[in-house]
Amino acid sequence: MTAPWRPRERGRRLGGAPAGVVLALVALAAGGEASADDIELPYARHFEAPEGWPRIAVVITGLGLSRAATSSAIRLPGGVTLGFSSHAPDLQKWIDLARAAGHEVILELPMEPMNYPEVDPGPNPLLTSLSRAENLERLQWHLDRATGYVGVTPNMGARFVASPDDLRPVLVALKTRGVMFLDAGATSQSAAAQLAPAIGLSRAISNRVLDAHASRTEIDKQLAAIARIARRAGAAVAVGHAFPVTLERLDEWLPTLAENGLALVPISGVVDRQLPP
Helix, strand or coil, X not given: CCCCECCCCCCCEEXXXXXXXXXXXXXXXXXXXXXXXXXXXXXXXXXXXXXXXXXXXXXEEEECCCHHHHHHHHCCCCCCEEEEECCCCCXXXXXXXXXXXXXXXXXXXXXXXXXXXXCCCCCCXXXXXXXXXXXXXXXXXHHCCCCCCCEEEEEECHHHHCCXXXXXXXXXXXXXXXXXXXXXXXXXXXXXXXXXXXXXXXXXXXXXXXXXXXXXXXXXXXXXHHHHHHHHHCEEEEEEECCHHHHHHHHHHHHHCHHHCCEECCHHHHCCCCCCC
């Protein structure tokens, strides 16, 4: 049976955010701060994990752009978290379908890669060349495209997340919005490692990309590494894509977790539980 969603939405929502967020973003754009000390994750999925068991979160990204791939990912067990491109057509419809199937959802935001503009991360990307106000306006455009996501993660973004001055206002805005940040490992120089704990933003870290080399052998190797990391550190995050071979290997691997004393949890289930990279 699909686990229920926590009934924790509070107050009128503007584009998926608690009322008052727009004013908070205006304050941020003007160079001020926004207080969000008591904000929870409104769309976190309820789950149960045996006490003391290492936790593993699996996140499948790049969804919403291919109907076939997205439909296949939604058929995965509900404990798998699904990441949707913020510019995907019919974004709200896909998020609603994913949540109805028991999945936690994150939103992928295009951010500046090292080789921008030769490589394009997507429409309205967050850029180091833009002002604080311009990036926050773009952030709000992406976040307002849908509701129902527990957090966000960069699409590309190696240059942007390595710039503390550019990243910090975005992370503060995310905290005000009541969403978490998945540091997807675009660069080992990500400023989120220091900034998120300093501002109290809920954060998770990708430990492995499953299918950088999309072969059965390589994916199995990364899945074994994720299990070792979880046992050693108590929690681990694996990120992959909806490639047929990735979904095939997950279909075989996921049912073995419980028998090996490992708990599959949504991405919110590893927030602030991981060791620093």
